[in-house]
Amino acid sequence: MTARTGHGTRLRVNMIACDGRGLCAEVLPELITLDDWGFPIIAEGAVPPELQGQAGEAVRLCPKLALRLER
Amino acid sequence: MNWATTDQHSLGLAQDWPNREPRRPGRPVRGAWATEPGQWQGDTGRGGWASEPDQRHGEPAAGGWASEPDQRRGEPAAGGWASEPDQRRGQPAAGGWATEPDQRHGDQSPGRRAGRPGRRPGTADHGHGRPADRLPRLLPDGFTDEPTGLGQHLAEHGPIPALGGHQRWRDELIAEVELARLAGRGGAGFPTARKLAAVASAGRRAIVVANGTEGEPISAKDKVLLAQAPHLVLDGAVVAAALVGANEAVIVAHPAVSDIVAAAVAERRRARLDRIRLRVVPAADQFVGGEASAVVNWIERGVPKPIATPQRLSVRGLYGRPTLVQNVETLAHLALIARHGADWFRAVGTASEPGSMLVTLAGAVRYPGVYEIAIGTSVADVLGQAGGPSGPLSALLIGGYFGTWVDSAAAATLPFSTEGLRALGAHVGAGLVAALPADACGLVETARVTRYLAGESAGQCGPCVFGLDAVAGQLERLADGRGDDLRLLNRWIGQLRSGRGGCKHPDGTIGMVRSALTVFNAELDLHAQGWCCGTAEAGVIPVPAWSQS
Numbered sequence: 241m242t243a244r245t246g247h248g249t250r251l252r253v254n255m256i257a258c259d260g261r262g263l264c265a266e267v268l269p270e271l272i273t274l275d276d277w278g279f280p281i282i283a284e285g286a287v288p289p290e291l292q293g294q295a296g297e298a299v300r301l302c303p304k305l306a307l308r309l310e311r
Numbered sequence: 312m313n314w315a316t317t318d319q320h321s322l323g324l325a326q327d328w329p330n331r332e333p334r335r336p337g338r339p340v341r342g343a344w345a346t347e348p349g350q351w352q353g354d355t356g357r358g359g360w361a362s363e364p365d366q367r368h369g370e371p372a373a374g375g376w377a378s379e380p381d382q383r384r385g386e387p388a389a390g391g392w393a394s395e396p397d398q399r400r401g402q403p404a405a406g407g408w409a410t411e412p413d414q415r416h417g418d419q420s421p422g423r424r425a426g427r428p429g430r431r432p433g434t435a436d437h438g439h440g441r442p443a444d445r446l447p448r449l450l451p452d453g454f455t456d457e458p459t460g461l462g463q464h465l466a467e468h469g470p471i472p473a474l475g476g477h478q479r480w481r482d483e484l485i486a487e488v489e490l491a492r493l494a495g496r497g498g499a500g501f502p503t504a505r506k507l508a509a510v511a512s513a514g515r516r517a518i519v520v521a522n523g524t525e526g527e528p529i530s531a532k533d534k535v536l537l538a539q540a541p542h543l544v545l546d547g548a549v550v551a552a553a554l555v556g557a558n559e560a561v562i563v564a565h566p567a568v569s570d571i572v573a574a575a576v577a578e579r580r581r582a583r584l585d586r587i588r589l590r591v592v593p594a595a596d597q598f599v600g601g602e603a604s605a606v607v608n609w610i611e612r613g614v615p616k617p618i619a620t621p622q623r624l625s626v627r628g629l630y631g632r633p634t635l636v637q638n639v640e641t642l643a644h645l646a647l648i649a650r651h652g653a654d655w656f657r658a659v660g661t662a663s664e665p666g667s668m669l670v671t672l673a674g675a676v677r678y679p680g681v682y683e684i685a686i687g688t689s690v691a692d693v694l695g696q697a698g699g700p701s702g703p704l705s706a707l708l709i710g711g712y713f714g715t716w717v718d719s720a721a722a723a724t725l726p727f728s729t730e731g732l733r734a735l736g737a738h739v740g741a742g743l744v745a746a747l748p749a750d751a752c753g754l755v756e757t758a759r760v761t762r763y764l765a766g767e768s769a770g771q772c773g774p775c776v777f778g779l780d781a782v783a784g785q786l787e788r789l790a791d792g793r794g795d796d797l798r799l800l801n802r803w804i805g806q807l808r809s810g811r812g813g814c815k816h817p818d819g820t821i822g823m824v825r826s827a828l829t830v831f832n833a834e835l836d837l838h839a840q841g842w843c844c845g846t847a848e849a850g851v852i853p854v855p856a857w858s859q860s
Binding site: 256258259276 | 774806
């Protein structure tokens with residue numbers, strides 16, 4: 241296993257599981273905004289290396305386990 | 312026999328919208344296909360399929376939809392249904408509606424032919440089947456009011472192709488499918504060969520799902536295909552199963568036709584035709600029920616809703632097995648490619664999109680129904696199949712409710728193909744064209760369709776549940792002249808534009824709405840001033856009755 245550099249990882253939300261709690265947008269406003277109904281809109285593209293920590297935090301905090309980091 | 316009412320080409324267009332509750336197994340619907348309208352209308356209590364538009368939608372305006380049924384009934388012999396049948400069918404007019412009825416229905420003994428030696432896949436077969444450039448390929452040639460039986464099917468198309476179990480045979484036939492450039496006919500147009508190869512390479516026992524859910528309310532082509540040529544679809548399912556290494560194929564058929572398919576499967580079983588298990592499951596009658604993961608969810612759990620699968624269905628789908636979900640029309644084409652090869656398949660259509668496709672022509676055309684066209688036929692000629700527009704048109708909704716509104720004049724000369732329609736931002740989708748008459752208001756129609764689609768959300772994802780409802784409400788306000796603020800609508804469209812749901816339901820709906828705001832821009836201005844261009848009553852583009860409150 242090579243160490244994950246975070247390069248090329250993307251945030252993905254399982255919209256069926258998502259309940260619109262909005263924690264992710266508070267932890268990672270740089271990449272996640274909320275629509276008018278409180279559901280996350282994820283910025284396109286890979287998660288930049290400097291935001292990897294926050295992204296991991298957002299994934300861990302999601303009470304519905306609806307957020308994932310995918311390579 | 313009153314042929315007009317049994318005219319299978321208009322089936323589904325003129326259907327009564329069935330019960331919203333998924334029914335499994337479905338009530339026998341053969342009655343709906345029977346000859347006397349009184350009979351089935353009486354016994355179903357729902358009006359069954361066909362012909363009384365007023366009854367169906369409970370409003371006279373809908374009459375424009377199934378245009379002039381009386382006219383059609385009036386002149387059966389004249390081929391009123393199809394002006395210039397020879398042109399369309401490529402056969403002498405004398406062929407009429409039932410070409411060689413004896414042949415068609417006479418020989419129902421499959422055993423006699425089933426034992427014939429098969430041919431190698433991809434070898435051209437000139438002994439059977441229709442000439443490559445002649446349409447229809449999939450549907451029975453000429454008028455028929457009952458499904459093509461196994462005997463007739465084999466006589467017409469030739470024996471089912473010999474299925475090799477070994478890798479080389481699979482590779483060769485998949486290569487042939489790739490050469491034929493067969494693309495999925497369910498709406499997304501995904502290359503079939505790639506899907507086959509993906510499931511075949513999964514390395515475990517696969518399963519095939521033939522998707523005949525056809526939840527799209529104005530589409531009827533899958534129902535008509537399953538009702539008229541069930542064995543061609545089953546052939547395709549069997550070929551696909553052999554290609555991906557499956558020992559079972561599940562045919563999910565719209566409840567209106569599932570009994571016909573079940574009868575065809577029973578016929579094959581009696582003839583001991585297939586080595587794999589064929590199973591028929593009546594589909595859930597809901598719009599999103601046709602999405603691939605929803606179909607799998609329906610078969611396995613009885614829940615017609617998309618599922619969020621971390622893995623692709625081709626890796627882990629139905630019962631955890633690698634799953635090939637193919638539209639039933641795609642499978643029918645596959646059955647023909649396996650028989651006649653890629654060159655035969657490419658004899659019609661365009662170079663990049665070869666073959667024929669089934670289309671459902673709806674709205675303001677003279678004879679709404681299901682037709683088979685060569686891909687690339689001009690949009691005007693496609694509408695010509697249905698006798699042309701029934702009056703002046705303003706716009707076309709191409710590709711279905713997830714499709715694109717286009718100006719009818721701008722579209723008329725374009726080829727009906729994904730490539731040809733790209734200029735207008737449209738795509739062929741599942742082959743649906745709904746024609747909007749010039750005296751109807753596109754904005755009002757769009758608001759109705761959007762409200763229907765919002766109601767058809769599976770209710771799983773927030774943006775779909777709340778967003779589509781909000782968009783529909785805003786469109787209704789605009790259509791009613793109660794609002795003229797486009798900013799909010801555009802803001803929501805921007806938020807819902809792509810990838811916001813577990814499936815493509817919001818994406819498809821928003822795409823249609825966006826095209827409406829472009830094409831009906833002039834109407835927007837009128838409505839903002841309290842005017843409406845429409846003089847016809849709303850309801851030209853049909854939505855099921857339950858969504859109209």
